[in-house]
Amino acid sequence: MALAPDDETGTAPRVADALHETLLAWFGSHARDLPWRAAGCSPWGVLVSELMLQQTPVARVEPTWRAWMERWPTPRDLAGAPTADVLRAWGRLGYPRRALRLQECARTISRDHAGAVPSTEDALVALPGIGAYTAAAVVAFAYRRRSVVLDTNVRRVLARVMDGAALPAPTLTVAERRRAASLVPDDDARAAAWAGASMELGALVCTARAPHCDVCPVVALCRWRADGYPDDEHAHRRRSQPWTGTDRQARGRIMAELRAADHPIPETELARVWPDHEQRLRALDGLVDDGLLVRESGADADGDLPPTLVSLPR
DNA sequence: AAACCGGGGTA
DNA sequence: TACCCAGGTTT
Numbered sequence: 052m053a054l055a056p057d058d059e060t061g062t063a064p065r066v067a068d069a070l071h072e073t074l075l076a077w078f079g080s081h082a083r084d085l086p087w088r089a090a091g092c093s094p095w096g097v098l099v100s101e102l103m104l105q106q107t108p109v110a111r112v113e114p115t116w117r118a119w120m121e122r123w124p125t126p127r128d129l130a131g132a133p134t135a136d137v138l139r140a141w142g143r144l145g146y147p148r149r150a151l152r153l154q155e156c157a158r159t160i161s162r163d164h165a166g167a168v169p170s171t172e173d174a175l176v177a178l179p180g181i182g183a184y185t186a187a188a189v190v191a192f193a194y195r196r197r198s199v200v201l202d203t204n205v206r207r208v209l210a211r212v213m214d215g216a217a218l219p220a221p222t223l224t225v226a227e228r229r230r231a232a233s234l235v236p237d238d239d240a241r242a243a244a245w246a247g248a249s250m251e252l253g254a255l256v257c258t259a260r261a262p263h264c265d266v267c268p269v270v271a272l273c274r275w276r277a278d279g280y281p282d283d284e285h286a287h288r289r290r291s292q293p294w295t296g297t298d299r300q301a302r303g304r305i306m307a308e309l310r311a312a313d314h315p316i317p318e319t320e321l322a323r324v325w326p327d328h329e330q331r332l333r334a335l336d337g338l339v340d341d342g343l344l345v346r347e348s349g350a351d352a353d354g355d356l357p358p359t360l361v362s363l364p365r
Numbered sequence: 366a367a368a369c370c371g372g373g374g375t376a
Numbered sequence: 377t378a379c380c381c382a383g384g385t386t387t
Contacts, residue, residue: 102383146371180386203382252386259381299372300372303371337369373380
C-alpha cells in the first residue's frame with residue numbers, strides 16, 4: 052500500500068519524498084550565488100528582485116538591482132524619490148509599469164506597514180504589482196516560511212516529472228495548484244528551500260526548449276523521460292507575441308527617448324523615433340493613461356499655439 | 366479566458 | 377526567424 056496514490060492529490064508520497072531529498076541536495080551544491088539570496092539581503096531587497104524578475108531574466112536584472120538597492124535601500128527611500136528618477140533607474144528592464152507599481156508599493160509599505168515589508172501572503176497580495184506568485188516568493192525567500200511558489204519554471208518541472216507532459220497547460224488550473232501545494236514540504240525551512248530548488252531546476256536544467264536531462268538530478272524520477280518525451284499537447288494553442296511594429300515597441304522607443312532627455316520634449320519631436328503619426332499618438336495616450344508620462348503645454352512667447360510637451364512624471 | 370504590457374538573448 | 381524568459385492587471 053506504500054505506493055498507493057495519496058487520496059487528496061493522486062501523488063504517491065514516496066515519490067514526493069524522493070523528489071525532496073534529491074532536489075534539495077542538488078540545490079545545496081548548485082544554487083546560483085545571487086545577491087538577493089545573500090544572508091544579509093533585506094525583505095525589501097527580495098521584493099525588489101521579484102518585481103524586476105517578473106518577465107525579465109536574471110542576467111539583466113542583477114546589475115540594475117545592485118545599483119537600485121544602493122540608491123534606495125529601504126521602502127521609504129524609494130517612496131520619496133522623484134518618479135522620473137525611478138523610471139530612469141529602471142532603464143531597459145522592460146514593462147516600465149512595474150517600476151511605477153514598485154514605487155507605489157514602497158509608498159503603501161511606508162504608510163500602512165510602518166516601512167516594513169509584510170510577511171503574510173494576504174498582506175502582500177494587497178500591494179500594487181504583487182500577485183500570487185510574488186507574494187508566495189517573498190514569504191519563502193525573504194521570511195523563509197512555507198508557501199506555494201508556482202511560477203512558470205516550477206509548473207514546467209512538475210508537468211514533466213509528475214504528469215509526463217512536455218509543458219504545462221497554457222493557464223494555471225485549480226487542480227495544478229492543489230497538486231503543487233501537496234508537494235511543498237510541511238517544514239518552513241524545507242518548504243522555502245523547495246521553492247528555490249524547484250525554480251532553480253527549471254531555470255538551469257529543466258529548460259523549456261532544450262532540457263539538460265544528462266545532468267538532471269531527478270532524471271530517474273521523471274515521467275516525461277520514462278514515457279519517451281511525448282510532444283506538447285497544447286502546442287496548437289500557444290502563440291507567440293509579435294513585437295516589430297507593435298504599440299509596445301512604439302511605447303518602448305518613446306520611453307527610451309524620455310529617459311534620455313533632461314527636459315520636456317515637444318510631442319512632434321517624437322516623430323524622429325516613431326514616424327507613424329496615428330500609432331505614435333495612440334502609444335503616447337496609453338503612456339499618459341498609465342502614468343508613465345505627463346503632458347504639459349509649452350511656453351507661449353508670442354501668442355502662437357504652444358506646442359504640447361511631454362516628460363517623465365516628477 | 367484573453368489581451369495588454371518590453372526587450373534582449375539564443376537556436 | 378522564431379521562440380524563450382523568476383507575472384500582474386484589466387476587460
